[in-house]
Amino acid sequence: MKNSNEKEHSGVIRAFARAVLRKMALILAPFGITRQGRARIREFFDDLVIGLYREEIESFIRRYPTVWSEEETIQYIIEHKASICRFGDGELKLIVGERHKSFQDVDQKLNDRLLEVLQSNEPNILIGIHPVRAFDRLGRIWQKFIIRIGDQVLDLLDNQRSYPSMGAFRVLPKKSRASLVDRIKLTKKIWEGRKILFITGENSRFRFEEELFNNAASVDFLYAPSKNAFGRYDEIISEIRANYPKEEYLVMPVLGPTATVLAYDLALSGYQAIDFGQMPGTFKKAKESLFGTADTILDELYNNK
Known part of the structure; x- marks a missing residue:
């Protein structure tokens, strides 16, 4: 288990990485020749960010209330x-x-x-x-x-x-x-x-x-x-x-x-x-x-x- 200091440090690193990836997406997306190409570039960087935060997303799912079908x-x-x-x-x-x-x-x-x-x-x-x-x-x-x-x-x-x-x-x-x-x-x-x-x-x-x-x-x-x-x-x-x-x-x-x-x-x-x-x-x-x-x-x- 991570202690609170490790979690805080890890969170800071992920936040910095997320900011960098979002900036890169903004810079590189216009180089997509077509609308679909630009969308694929944004999706690529979105997937990297989501991967960084997978643990937090899974934790959210576990804590979320039950929803009817x-x-x-x-x-x-x-x-x-x-x-x-x-x-x-x-x-x-x-x-x-x-x-x-x-x-x-x-x-x-x-x-x-x-x-x-x-x-x-x-x-x-x-x-x-x-x-x-x-x-x-x-x-x-x-x-x-x-x-x-x-x-x-x-x-x-x-x-x-x-x-x-x-x-x-x-x-x-x-x-x-x-x-x-x-x-x-x-x-x-x-x-x-x-x-x-x-x-x-x-x-x-x-x-x-x-x-x-x-x-x-x-x-x-x-x-x-x-x-x-x-x-x-x-x-x-x-x-x-x-x-x-x-x-x-x-x-x-x-x-x-x-x-x-x-x-x-x-x-x-x-x-x-x-x-x-x-x-x-x-x-x-x-x-x-x-x-x-x-x-x-x-x-x-x-x-x-």
Whole structure:
């Protein structure tokens, strides 16, 4: 076992090596002739950094709370008509003070609300977190995320609590047509015969997919700012409450970190609210992985009408 001085010394050396490798990646990446070439250079240096921190990443995995399977999460939502608020890397970054890509600038009020939701334990409001189950299944984004702020994230979570999976609408089977169809059929039971209200950003990446929602009674859209939507939060939630009765609508916000808080507040006021994310895009990628094209039509999904 390493003593504390050895660990501290080792940590300093790794931090220095990481800084050097990141600098080299920045210097050398522009020499990649194509976009793919530049990406390969960055990935090469990312892999070196991840290798340096493998022990810390493995330790994070061991200390991380238990996460339900995606199927368990979906089944619970169906059986209990539960709401769900989802925390991916973006929401956790904001809470610890990092910027969330281009969708939402750091906003202390939003950060405080996200922390409130994450640490809540309200009946029938699920708090979904990222399924961290094995090093090789994490992917580079989460491996690098853990290196930067893993300990801070663990401080936010209760390792005595089991959490639903935020990947319920994001992690789709890609092994076979049957496995993908079965998962989609299960998920569609959430909104079968229901009126759906999507809240999404103007000109956002969200695209309606007939195969996913052809069993809904109706689908409506309410548009909000695609960036920094939290700045108009009060206006958004007031419009929902005024025009879309909770007795009639399943509300599914697709609005980055704002959707997490929005789903929580709507659920507290009696709505079933699903922090949905970009499932249609994930669905198209799964089809492309399985069939070589995202345009493949799965006739089995039209039997739910």
